[in-house]
Amino acid sequence: MKRTKQLLGAVSSIALIAFTSAPALAAGTQAGQPITNEVFVDYQVGGFDQTQASGSDTFTVDRKIDLTVAETGFIGRTQVAPNQTQAVIEFEVTNLSNDVADFVLTATPAAGNDFTLTNIIIFVDADADGEYDVGEEVTYLDELAADGVQQVLVAADIPVGVTAGQTADIVLTAQAAEGGTLGAQGDIYDATNTADDTEANTEDGTVNAANIDTVLADGAGDTDAIEDGAFTDTDGYVVAAADVTxxxxxxxxxxxxxxxxxxxxxxxxxxxxxxxxxxxxxxxxATGVNVADTLPVDLEFDETFGVFINGTVDGTGDCNADGVDDANSNFVDNVSGTPDEVSATLNDLAANTVSTLYFRATIN
Structure with missing residues:
Protein backbone atom coordinates (compact mmCIF):
# COMPACT_ATOMS: atom_id res chain seq x y z
CA MET A 1 0.00 0.00 0.00
CA LYS A 2 1.23 3.53 -0.81
CA ARG A 3 2.49 5.55 2.18
CA THR A 4 2.85 9.37 2.28
CA LYS A 5 4.55 11.68 4.77
CA GLN A 6 4.47 15.42 5.46
CA LEU A 7 7.03 17.01 7.84
CA LEU A 8 5.40 19.47 10.20
CA GLY A 9 8.44 21.31 11.50
CA ALA A 10 9.79 21.94 15.01
CA VAL A 11 7.08 22.65 17.55
CA SER A 12 6.56 23.40 21.22
CA SER A 13 3.39 23.51 23.35
CA ILE A 14 1.89 21.17 20.79
CA ALA A 15 -1.82 20.25 20.55
CA LEU A 16 -2.68 17.51 18.00
CA ILE A 17 -6.10 17.09 16.43
CA ALA A 18 -6.76 14.32 13.85
CA PHE A 19 -9.76 14.02 11.51
CA THR A 20 -10.92 11.05 9.49
CA SER A 21 -14.07 9.79 7.80
CA ALA A 22 -15.25 6.30 6.79
CA PRO A 23 -18.57 5.81 4.99
CA ALA A 24 -20.44 2.74 6.29
CA LEU A 25 -21.80 0.15 3.86
CA ALA A 26 -22.59 -3.52 4.38
CA ALA A 27 -19.91 -4.43 1.85
CA GLY A 28 -17.52 -1.80 3.24
CA THR A 29 -16.28 1.46 1.83
CA GLN A 30 -16.60 1.65 -1.95
CA ALA A 31 -13.51 0.68 -3.93
CA GLY A 32 -11.80 3.74 -5.39
CA GLN A 33 -13.03 5.98 -2.58
CA PRO A 34 -10.26 8.33 -1.43
CA ILE A 35 -9.84 8.56 2.34
CA THR A 36 -8.06 11.65 3.65
CA ASN A 37 -6.71 11.99 7.16
CA GLU A 38 -5.58 15.51 8.13
CA VAL A 39 -3.75 16.58 11.28
CA PHE A 40 -3.36 20.12 12.70
CA VAL A 41 -0.72 21.35 15.15
CA ASP A 42 -1.00 24.50 17.26
CA TYR A 43 2.13 25.74 19.06
CA GLN A 44 3.76 28.76 20.69
CA VAL A 45 7.19 30.33 20.65
CA GLY A 46 8.12 32.47 23.65
CA GLY A 47 4.53 32.31 24.80
CA PHE A 48 3.17 33.66 21.57
CA ASP A 49 0.84 31.70 19.25
CA GLN A 50 2.36 30.73 15.96
CA THR A 51 0.83 29.83 12.58
CA GLN A 52 -0.89 26.50 12.73
CA ALA A 53 0.91 23.63 10.98
CA SER A 54 -0.94 20.81 9.25
CA GLY A 55 -0.33 17.64 7.35
CA SER A 56 -2.54 15.14 5.58
CA ASP A 57 -2.50 11.71 4.04
CA THR A 58 -4.81 10.38 1.31
CA PHE A 59 -5.11 6.82 0.08
CA THR A 60 -7.54 5.04 -2.20
CA VAL A 61 -9.70 2.20 -0.91
CA ASP A 62 -8.84 -1.05 -2.65
CA ARG A 63 -11.27 -3.55 -4.11
CA LYS A 64 -12.36 -6.52 -2.00
CA ILE A 65 -13.98 -9.30 -4.01
CA ASP A 66 -16.42 -11.41 -2.02
CA LEU A 67 -19.62 -13.24 -2.92
CA THR A 68 -21.96 -16.05 -1.94
CA VAL A 69 -24.29 -18.40 -3.80
CA ALA A 70 -27.15 -19.99 -1.86
CA GLU A 71 -30.06 -22.22 -2.80
CA THR A 72 -33.44 -20.67 -2.06
CA GLY A 73 -37.08 -21.61 -2.51
CA PHE A 74 -37.97 -25.19 -1.57
CA ILE A 75 -35.92 -26.48 1.37
CA GLY A 76 -34.00 -29.55 0.26
CA ARG A 77 -34.27 -31.13 -3.15
CA THR A 78 -37.16 -30.19 -5.42
CA GLN A 79 -39.63 -32.99 -6.15
CA VAL A 80 -39.93 -33.88 -9.83
CA ALA A 81 -41.75 -36.47 -11.91
CA PRO A 82 -40.37 -38.81 -14.57
CA ASN A 83 -40.31 -37.15 -18.01
CA GLN A 84 -40.76 -33.67 -16.49
CA THR A 85 -39.27 -30.88 -18.60
CA GLN A 86 -37.70 -27.63 -17.40
CA ALA A 87 -37.84 -28.50 -13.70
CA VAL A 88 -36.68 -25.39 -11.84
CA ILE A 89 -34.41 -24.92 -8.83
CA GLU A 90 -33.59 -21.52 -7.30
CA PHE A 91 -30.43 -19.78 -6.12
CA GLU A 92 -29.36 -16.31 -5.00
CA VAL A 93 -26.06 -14.67 -5.89
CA THR A 94 -25.00 -11.94 -3.46
CA ASN A 95 -22.22 -9.46 -4.23
CA LEU A 96 -20.41 -8.90 -0.93
CA SER A 97 -17.67 -6.96 -2.69
CA ASN A 98 -17.16 -3.25 -2.18
CA ASP A 99 -17.48 -2.63 -5.90
CA VAL A 100 -19.79 -3.40 -8.79
CA ALA A 101 -18.92 -6.70 -10.47
CA ASP A 102 -20.01 -9.12 -13.15
CA PHE A 103 -20.58 -12.76 -12.18
CA VAL A 104 -20.01 -15.53 -14.70
CA LEU A 105 -22.43 -18.43 -14.16
CA THR A 106 -22.03 -22.14 -14.84
CA ALA A 107 -24.31 -25.03 -13.88
CA THR A 108 -22.91 -28.56 -13.92
CA PRO A 109 -24.33 -31.91 -12.78
CA ALA A 110 -22.90 -33.03 -9.45
CA ALA A 111 -20.86 -36.18 -9.13
CA GLY A 112 -22.73 -39.31 -8.11
CA ASN A 113 -26.14 -38.43 -9.52
CA ASP A 114 -28.62 -41.29 -9.89
CA PHE A 115 -29.66 -40.17 -13.38
CA THR A 116 -28.56 -37.83 -16.16
CA LEU A 117 -30.03 -34.35 -16.34
CA THR A 118 -30.38 -32.85 -19.81
CA ASN A 119 -31.08 -29.42 -21.32
CA ILE A 120 -29.66 -27.52 -18.32
CA ILE A 121 -30.46 -23.80 -18.62
CA ILE A 122 -29.45 -20.88 -16.36
CA PHE A 123 -31.91 -18.00 -16.47
CA VAL A 124 -33.15 -14.88 -14.74
CA ASP A 125 -36.93 -14.93 -14.35
CA ALA A 126 -37.77 -11.64 -16.03
CA ASP A 127 -41.55 -12.08 -15.84
CA ALA A 128 -41.51 -13.63 -12.34
CA ASP A 129 -43.60 -16.64 -13.36
CA GLY A 130 -41.19 -19.17 -11.89
CA GLU A 131 -40.72 -20.85 -15.27
CA TYR A 132 -38.15 -20.66 -18.03
CA ASP A 133 -39.17 -18.62 -21.07
CA VAL A 134 -37.15 -18.29 -24.24
CA GLY A 135 -34.89 -15.26 -24.01
CA GLU A 136 -34.44 -15.39 -20.22
CA GLU A 137 -31.24 -17.46 -20.32
CA VAL A 138 -28.02 -15.81 -19.09
CA THR A 139 -24.33 -16.68 -18.96
CA TYR A 140 -23.38 -13.95 -16.49
CA LEU A 141 -24.89 -11.33 -14.20
CA ASP A 142 -24.13 -7.88 -15.54
CA GLU A 143 -23.10 -5.03 -13.24
CA LEU A 144 -24.33 -6.38 -9.92
CA ALA A 145 -23.89 -3.55 -7.44
CA ALA A 146 -22.08 -3.85 -4.12
CA ASP A 147 -24.50 -5.45 -1.64
CA GLY A 148 -26.67 -6.47 -4.61
CA VAL A 149 -28.63 -9.74 -4.61
CA GLN A 150 -29.85 -11.47 -7.78
CA GLN A 151 -32.09 -14.52 -8.03
CA VAL A 152 -30.76 -17.09 -10.50
CA LEU A 153 -32.84 -20.06 -11.64
CA VAL A 154 -31.70 -23.31 -13.24
CA ALA A 155 -33.96 -25.57 -15.28
CA ALA A 156 -33.32 -29.16 -16.40
CA ASP A 157 -35.20 -32.05 -18.01
CA ILE A 158 -35.83 -35.30 -16.11
CA PRO A 159 -35.57 -38.65 -17.97
CA VAL A 160 -38.69 -40.78 -18.38
CA GLY A 161 -37.19 -43.92 -16.85
CA VAL A 162 -36.33 -42.61 -13.38
CA THR A 163 -37.83 -44.16 -10.28
CA ALA A 164 -39.12 -42.84 -6.97
CA GLY A 165 -36.43 -41.66 -4.57
CA GLN A 166 -33.67 -41.20 -7.14
CA THR A 167 -31.79 -37.89 -6.92
CA ALA A 168 -29.72 -35.64 -9.16
CA ASP A 169 -27.99 -32.41 -8.12
CA ILE A 170 -26.63 -29.36 -9.91
CA VAL A 171 -23.69 -27.21 -8.79
CA LEU A 172 -24.10 -23.51 -9.60
CA THR A 173 -20.86 -21.54 -9.77
CA ALA A 174 -20.62 -17.75 -9.77
CA GLN A 175 -17.17 -16.42 -10.73
CA ALA A 176 -16.53 -12.72 -10.08
CA ALA A 177 -15.37 -10.61 -13.01
CA GLU A 178 -14.56 -6.95 -13.59
CA GLY A 179 -17.59 -4.68 -13.71
CA GLY A 180 -17.91 -1.18 -15.02
CA THR A 181 -19.01 -1.81 -18.62
CA LEU A 182 -22.73 -2.34 -19.09
CA GLY A 183 -23.61 -5.19 -21.44
CA ALA A 184 -20.13 -6.69 -21.60
CA GLN A 185 -18.61 -9.36 -19.40
CA GLY A 186 -15.42 -8.19 -17.70
CA ASP A 187 -12.22 -10.12 -17.15
CA ILE A 188 -12.36 -12.86 -14.54
CA TYR A 189 -11.02 -12.05 -11.09
CA ASP A 190 -8.58 -14.73 -10.02
CA ALA A 191 -5.03 -14.97 -8.72
CA THR A 192 -3.68 -13.47 -11.96
CA ASN A 193 -6.07 -10.52 -12.08
CA THR A 194 -5.07 -8.36 -9.14
CA ALA A 195 -3.04 -5.17 -9.46
CA ASP A 196 -1.09 -3.01 -6.99
CA ASP A 197 -1.97 0.67 -6.78
CA THR A 198 1.53 2.06 -7.35
CA GLU A 199 4.01 -0.79 -7.61
CA ALA A 200 4.35 -3.56 -10.18
CA ASN A 201 4.76 -6.28 -7.59
CA THR A 202 1.71 -8.48 -8.19
CA GLU A 203 1.35 -11.90 -9.76
CA ASP A 204 1.00 -10.58 -13.29
CA GLY A 205 3.36 -7.63 -12.83
CA THR A 206 0.76 -5.06 -13.89
CA VAL A 207 0.01 -1.61 -12.50
CA ASN A 208 -3.58 -0.49 -11.97
CA ALA A 209 -3.94 3.01 -13.37
CA ALA A 210 -6.87 3.69 -11.02
CA ASN A 211 -4.61 3.06 -7.99
CA ILE A 212 -6.84 0.23 -6.77
CA ASP A 213 -5.60 -3.15 -5.61
CA THR A 214 -7.88 -6.18 -5.88
CA VAL A 215 -8.04 -8.60 -2.99
CA LEU A 216 -9.90 -11.91 -3.25
CA ALA A 217 -11.72 -12.42 0.05
CA ASP A 218 -14.38 -15.00 -0.74
CA GLY A 219 -14.96 -18.09 1.35
CA ALA A 220 -15.14 -21.69 0.19
CA GLY A 221 -18.37 -22.96 -1.32
CA ASP A 222 -19.40 -26.55 -1.94
CA THR A 223 -16.74 -27.29 -4.56
CA ASP A 224 -14.49 -24.19 -4.73
CA ALA A 225 -11.62 -22.97 -2.57
CA ILE A 226 -11.26 -19.86 -0.46
CA GLU A 227 -10.02 -16.65 -2.07
CA ASP A 228 -10.46 -17.83 -5.66
CA GLY A 229 -13.03 -15.22 -6.72
CA ALA A 230 -15.75 -17.85 -7.03
CA PHE A 231 -18.47 -19.46 -4.94
CA THR A 232 -20.47 -22.65 -5.49
CA ASP A 233 -23.65 -24.10 -4.06
CA THR A 234 -25.55 -27.31 -4.74
CA ASP A 235 -29.26 -27.93 -5.16
CA GLY A 236 -31.14 -30.64 -6.98
CA TYR A 237 -34.07 -32.91 -7.61
CA VAL A 238 -35.66 -35.96 -6.03
CA VAL A 239 -38.01 -38.13 -8.05
CA ALA A 240 -41.54 -38.52 -6.74
CA ALA A 241 -42.86 -41.20 -9.10
CA ALA A 242 -46.10 -43.10 -9.22
CA ASP A 243 -45.88 -46.90 -9.14
CA VAL A 244 -48.81 -47.80 -11.38
CA THR A 245 -49.65 -51.40 -12.25
CA ALA A 286 -51.00 -40.57 -10.25
CA THR A 287 -53.16 -38.02 -12.09
CA GLY A 288 -54.85 -38.05 -15.47
CA VAL A 289 -55.30 -41.81 -15.26
CA ASN A 290 -56.81 -42.72 -18.60
CA VAL A 291 -57.70 -46.32 -19.43
CA ALA A 292 -57.93 -47.32 -23.09
CA ASP A 293 -58.96 -50.81 -24.14
CA THR A 294 -59.12 -51.98 -27.74
CA LEU A 295 -61.26 -55.12 -28.01
CA PRO A 296 -60.36 -57.98 -30.34
CA VAL A 297 -62.54 -58.17 -33.46
CA ASP A 298 -64.11 -61.34 -31.98
CA LEU A 299 -65.81 -59.23 -29.28
CA GLU A 300 -68.57 -56.68 -29.50
CA PHE A 301 -68.92 -54.09 -26.74
CA ASP A 302 -72.18 -54.26 -24.73
CA GLU A 303 -73.49 -50.69 -24.94
CA THR A 304 -76.54 -51.61 -22.85
CA PHE A 305 -74.38 -52.49 -19.83
CA GLY A 306 -72.08 -49.46 -20.20
CA VAL A 307 -68.75 -48.69 -18.53
CA PHE A 308 -68.29 -48.52 -14.74
CA ILE A 309 -65.31 -46.80 -13.16
CA ASN A 310 -63.71 -45.96 -9.79
CA GLY A 311 -64.88 -49.12 -8.06
CA THR A 312 -63.10 -51.31 -5.51
CA VAL A 313 -61.85 -54.90 -5.48
CA ASP A 314 -62.75 -57.87 -3.32
CA GLY A 315 -60.39 -60.05 -1.34
CA THR A 316 -59.31 -61.96 -4.44
CA GLY A 317 -58.60 -58.83 -6.48
CA ASP A 318 -61.75 -59.06 -8.60
CA CYS A 319 -63.90 -56.01 -9.29
CA ASN A 320 -66.71 -55.33 -6.86
CA ALA A 321 -69.99 -54.24 -8.47
CA ASP A 322 -69.67 -50.75 -6.96
CA GLY A 323 -68.29 -48.71 -9.82
CA VAL A 324 -70.00 -45.59 -11.13
CA ASP A 325 -71.66 -45.70 -14.55
CA ASP A 326 -69.45 -43.38 -16.57
CA ALA A 327 -71.50 -41.30 -18.95
CA ASN A 328 -68.28 -39.63 -20.13
CA SER A 329 -66.59 -42.83 -21.27
CA ASN A 330 -65.77 -43.10 -24.94
CA PHE A 331 -66.84 -45.97 -27.14
CA VAL A 332 -66.00 -46.48 -30.79
CA ASP A 333 -68.16 -49.15 -32.42
CA ASN A 334 -66.43 -51.49 -34.81
CA VAL A 335 -67.13 -50.77 -38.43
CA SER A 336 -66.06 -53.08 -41.27
CA GLY A 337 -63.94 -55.25 -38.98
CA THR A 338 -62.42 -52.40 -36.96
CA PRO A 339 -62.11 -53.38 -33.26
CA ASP A 340 -64.36 -51.73 -30.68
CA GLU A 341 -62.56 -49.30 -28.40
CA VAL A 342 -63.40 -48.34 -24.81
CA SER A 343 -61.74 -45.52 -22.86
CA ALA A 344 -62.42 -43.62 -19.64
CA THR A 345 -60.59 -41.47 -17.08
CA LEU A 346 -60.31 -42.64 -13.48
CA ASN A 347 -59.98 -40.53 -10.35
CA ASP A 348 -56.50 -39.56 -9.20
CA LEU A 349 -54.72 -42.46 -7.54
CA ALA A 350 -52.96 -41.73 -4.25
CA ALA A 351 -50.25 -44.03 -2.93
CA ASN A 352 -51.38 -47.57 -2.03
CA THR A 353 -54.83 -47.22 -3.60
CA VAL A 354 -56.69 -48.99 -6.42
CA SER A 355 -59.44 -48.09 -8.84
CA THR A 356 -61.39 -50.23 -11.28
CA LEU A 357 -63.02 -50.10 -14.67
CA TYR A 358 -65.34 -52.86 -15.84
CA PHE A 359 -67.54 -53.45 -18.89
CA ARG A 360 -69.10 -56.29 -20.83
CA ALA A 361 -68.80 -57.66 -24.34
CA THR A 362 -70.35 -60.44 -26.43
CA ILE A 363 -68.33 -63.13 -28.18
CA ASN A 364 -69.06 -63.00 -31.93
Missing amino acids: VTKASTIVSDPINGTSNPKAIPGALVEYCIVVSNGPGAAT
Missing part, protein backbone atom coordinates in the same frame (compact mmCIF):
# COMPACT_ATOMS: atom_id res chain seq x y z
CA VAL A 246 -52.59 -52.80 -14.23
CA THR A 247 -54.29 -56.16 -14.13
CA LYS A 248 -57.09 -57.37 -16.37
CA ALA A 249 -59.32 -60.40 -15.86
CA SER A 250 -62.39 -61.79 -17.61
CA THR A 251 -65.45 -63.62 -16.29
CA ILE A 252 -68.06 -65.42 -18.42
CA VAL A 253 -71.40 -64.05 -17.22
CA SER A 254 -73.77 -66.14 -19.38
CA ASP A 255 -74.01 -68.07 -22.63
CA PRO A 256 -76.95 -68.89 -24.98
CA ILE A 257 -77.09 -72.55 -23.88
CA ASN A 258 -76.39 -72.59 -20.13
CA GLY A 259 -77.51 -69.10 -19.23
CA THR A 260 -75.83 -68.03 -16.00
CA SER A 261 -75.41 -71.60 -14.73
CA ASN A 262 -71.83 -72.67 -15.42
CA PRO A 263 -71.62 -70.55 -18.62
CA LYS A 264 -68.98 -71.26 -21.24
CA ALA A 265 -67.04 -69.01 -23.60
CA ILE A 266 -69.00 -69.88 -26.73
CA PRO A 267 -70.27 -67.54 -29.46
CA GLY A 268 -73.05 -65.38 -28.06
CA ALA A 269 -71.65 -65.62 -24.51
CA LEU A 270 -71.46 -62.47 -22.41
CA VAL A 271 -68.00 -61.65 -20.95
CA GLU A 272 -67.28 -59.13 -18.19
CA TYR A 273 -63.82 -57.57 -18.12
CA CYS A 274 -62.39 -56.25 -14.84
CA ILE A 275 -59.47 -53.79 -15.11
CA VAL A 276 -57.72 -52.91 -11.84
CA VAL A 277 -55.29 -49.95 -11.72
CA SER A 278 -53.07 -49.81 -8.61
CA ASN A 279 -50.57 -47.27 -7.23
CA GLY A 280 -47.86 -48.63 -4.94
CA PRO A 281 -47.06 -47.72 -1.32
CA GLY A 282 -45.10 -44.49 -0.88
CA ALA A 283 -45.61 -43.50 -4.52
CA ALA A 284 -46.58 -40.09 -5.83
CA THR A 285 -50.21 -39.50 -6.70
